[in-house]
Amino acid sequence: MPHRPPLPPRPTLETLCAHAGRSRREPEPENTPFVPSIAQSTIFHLGDSAQAEAIFAGARPGYAYSRFGNPTVEALAVALADLEDGAGALVTSSGNAAVLCAVAIAMDGRNGPLVTHPDIYGGSFELLQILSSVLHVPVQFIDAQNPTAWSEALVDAGAVLLESPSNPLMRLIDLKATVEAAHQNDAPVIVDNTIATPFNQSPFLANVDWIIHSTTKYLNGHSDMIGGALISRQPLTPNARRIHKNLGGTVNAFDAWLVLRGLRTFALRMAAHNHNGAAIAAWLLNRPEVSRVHYAGLPDHPQAAVGRRQMKHGGAVLSFELKGGRAAAERFIDRLRLIVHAVSLGGMESLATRPAMSSHRGMGDAERERAGISDSLIRLSIGIEDLGEIKADLGQALADH
Known part of the structure; x- marks a missing residue:
């Protein structure tokens, strides 16, 4: 032996x-x-x-x-x-x-x-x-x-x-x-x-x-x-x-x-997810149609100091709110071409959903308001596609709001 x-x-x-x-x-x-x-x-x-x-x-x-x-x-x-x-x-x-x-x-x-x-x-x-x-x-x-x-x-x-x-x-x-x-x-x-x-x-x-x-x-x-x-x-x-x-x-x-x-590919995928997620969060901050971006890796996040202590990176899931309310959010979803309108997250493809209609639908109106889930809120799970193509799809879907 x-x-x-x-x-x-x-x-x-x-x-x-x-x-x-x-x-x-x-x-x-x-x-x-x-x-x-x-x-x-x-x-x-x-x-x-x-x-x-x-x-x-x-x-x-x-x-x-x-x-x-x-x-x-x-x-x-x-x-x-x-x-x-x-x-x-x-x-x-x-x-x-x-x-x-x-x-x-x-x-x-x-x-x-x-x-x-x-x-x-x-x-x-x-x-x-x-x-x-x-x-x-x-x-x-x-x-x-x-x-x-x-x-x-x-x-x-x-x-x-x-x-x-x-x-x-x-x-x-x-x-x-x-x-x-x-x-x-x-x-x-x-x-x-x-x-x-x-x-x-x-x-x-x-x-x-x-x-x-x-x-x-x-x-x-x-x-x-x-x-x-x-x-x-x-x-x-x-x-x-x-x-x-x-x-x-x-x-x-x-x-x-x-x-x-x-x-087997988790670590490789996460490196790509993290890169794209941080880039998209920063890009959305400069869009006039967007009133607020929620992303754990932003320097001005309300708990940024906590994030620096316990997180290595902000990741690839983020949400943002549109200035035009529910109508603007629905129009954005309907205009997406590359990004898939679907629930879930963490796949290699980029996904978008409106939580008030999907994941948090089971909450009452008062409970959603207490939780901060507005009708204009969009959640993105950023995938590992070409970053320029993700931005292009977001840009055309946001335009004219």
């Missing part, structure tokens, strides 16, 4: 991406495929009674049923934990399923309310409304841009769920200060890192407890699957796995493999 060298230290994010699906935590068997296979199977042979008992009891590794665990899904979980430098990950069937699973784990045994902010992503807002009205989970929507109100709410929180940057207004929340305040009451902090991505922000450096992602977005990057994940800073507990198994909306093996495939 040839001598195996010791495992290398933690690689860079770029190297982790290029080798996504290969375990760096333990040596792989000889002659294994570099690209993980797809274990597209519901069931697994359990062996004899003693072997089956050991698998179900957790005394030995193994698989019984793909809702409980699957080799391809586990390979993705390991890759995502590595990417965020976490201790373990659970993979779900959507980003919303990841939010549900994370909230259930964080709130288990806690008495205080789940504290969040009103400008959270519309899908998460609707989910929390359902949890509140149907399951009577106490939820408090607190303006995180009001430091006093936010800090006071954290004192009695059962758990905290936040986005930074928020979707779609790109507001930032100080992760370190939030964690320090919440942990005084032992309240777990969950951060949705979908918009920032592990390329631009590392929430575990601020000691947050859970990171959630919609893997549909940048991590997959090809707009061809739906999925999510929650990643833990601490080793996963049996209870966390139990909640995930029964509540997490487990992803199937093929969709997990698609995310693994997407991770």
Whole structure:
């Protein structure tokens, strides 16, 4: 048997991406495929009674049923934990399923309310409304841009769920200060890192407890699957796995493999996304049709100092408001030619949507106003197309407003 060298230290994010699906935590068997296979199977042979008992009891590794665990899904979980430098990950069937699973784990045994902010992503807002009205989970929507109100709410929180940057207004929340305040009451902090991505922000450096992602977005990057994940800073507990198994909306093996495939180019894609996103945000600032630009990387962003501390780059998602109100926003959308009018974000193609009509439609008028979602707001997910062609399409769509 040839001598195996010791495992290398933690690689860079770029190297982790290029080798996504290969375990760096333990040596792989000889002659294994570099690209993980797809274990597209519901069931697994359990062996004899003693072997089956050991698998179900957790005394030995193994698989019984793909809702409980699957080799391809586990390979993705390991890759995502590595990417965020976490201790373990659970993979779900959507980003919303990841939010549900994370909230259930964080709130288990806690008495205080789940504290969040009103400008959270519309899908998460609707989910929390359902949890509140149907399951009577106490939820408090607190303006995180009001430091006093936010800090006071954290004192009695059962758990905290936040986005930074928020979707779609790109507001930032100080992760370190939030964690320090919440942990005084032992309240777990969950951060949705979908918009920032592990390329631009590392929430575990601020000691947050859970990171959630919609893997549909940048991590997959090809707009061809739906999925999510929650990643833990601490080793996963049996209870966390139990909640995930029964509540997490487990992803199937093929969709997990698609995310693994997407991770291979994630770092390269993000460099291109970041370049184009920053350039478009700066370009929109000088357009007479635009009244305001929301982008985490702008020097005059209201929380620019927070951004400099906890983000490496502003990313490629931004929003802006048009001076002509809803009519101008609808005319802009209708005139786009290269940029696709579609929901979601993080694919290689540039997308535009009007949040009041789409992602935040489930909010009432008063709730949208409180969250700052105006009828003239346009959200852009800037892709990796030629920058000049993106600007040209935006320019012709904005003209004559």
